[in-house]
Amino acid sequence: MSKKENTNKFKASWTYDKAPESTDHIQIKKQYELFIDGKFVKPVKGKYFDTTNPSNDKKIARVAEATKEDVNKAVKAARNAFKNWSTLDGKERGKYVFRIARLIQERAREFAVIESLDGGKPIRESRDIDIPLAANHFFYYAGWADKLEYAFPNKKPKPIGVAGQIIPWNFPLLMAAWKLAPALATGNTVVLKPAETTPLTALRLAEIIQQSGLPDGVVNIVTGAGETGASIVNHPDVDKIAFTGSTGVGKYIQKATAGTGKKLTLELGGKGANIIFEDAAIDQAVEGIINAIFFNQGHVCCAGSRLFVQESVADLVIRKLKHRIDTLIIGDPLDKNTDIGAINSKKQLQTIKNYITIGLNEGAEIYQPKCTLPKFGNWCAPTLFMNVSQSHRIVQEEIFGPVLAIQTFRTIDEVIEKANNTPYGLSAGVWTDKGSKIFYLTQKLNAGVVWANTFNKFDATSPFGGYKESGFGREGGLHGLYPYVKFD
Ligand code: NAI
């Protein structure tokens, strides 16, 4: 039997059985209201929008659309709550934050299923990464609440006031945790807006916040799309804006807040360089490349979407990479074996498809595995582009999908120059056996995070954020406290 026949036989006889996560225990309401001043309230104008399941196009629930009037109410509630919350003993504040962390942990399975239903990410990721990390952030910042004087020795940190927080759809609960936990620990009150395609876990979090006994108005959650977000940004009584999302909207927010005295942090797009040297452990590096670009369907601001392989091992790495993506399982996000779930929205799928067409028109060589994509919902096969150069749009622009642009290099100086040649500066990865090379590159690469012999690793204790068009400000770790305090 030839090698090829052997491989085909193996594939035919070793298919995976279905392993769906049960949804029996999940109760999703038909309609969700806004969470303002500790209560679920109807939107003033009575408008609602649908959130769907991107893996089958089915509607999951109707969600309230907050208008300016609702945002006004939310900001007012947050302002009223600020007086007591900001003067509460840090130890007491910490207890509430800790309680929220515990409640997320207790209901982790429920959160994971809802995250995958509403956003399309594989249950393996929401179960093992998103939800545990979200709890972890609350635990971590709960610990800081009564130790702020140690975080900022000889200074007197004070909370800023009302924080407006706008988050995206790629890590819905986790981004809510990144924003809420440090704000609460430092004594601020919050108006949070989840993304319009993935509001359900934030609304479940609102239920937990109610259960935790957190004083009314300390956290308010308003749902809606860009206009709702803009109402928060432009509200005169908001003291700070924290935004994660597209560079375009980030620029708009920066303009809108300029000169208003509002504090601002922006966590925007990226085009991370993943660099493989010839002395790297190649099989591990191939797994790292897969994780860097196909994790969460590539809907990751710090994705390793530009691969740089040293020329001497390029053929080997690309061959192994093609082989590996042939085995990725694409399909039902709730199946425990799924590697790549659904693309979050029709709009995002269209963006990705446009970029694939652009890549082909620019003359790049494409590789996609032969896989059957589900009939309904939004799907995109994992895609490799070879023979690309720095001037290709698929190398310069953020695609935010499972699409990898592969280039080769010969020398360290060459790869540093290529890696830094982008408007972004969020993440990078270096794969090599030599510690000295790692340290040299971490100094030279213009990126907020540089991973060595790993990729897409996150931890609550570790700061995250970017340079240039990837934004400014840090989230996570001690650094994540800064955006929420001021000093006299
Ligand atoms: P987006 O930036 O429009 O959405 C992010 C959040 O901002 C959502 O909650 C949205 O409702 C809100 N928003 C939209 N317009 C606003 C405005 N004028 N004022 C205040 N808030 C506003 O991102 P979109 O359109 O969903 O995705 C487009 C591209 O953005 C993606 O293809 C990707 O390249 C990038 N992106 C980057 C993310 C990151 O984590 N850095 C997350 C999401 C998208």
Ligand code: MG
């Ligand atoms: Mg949805």
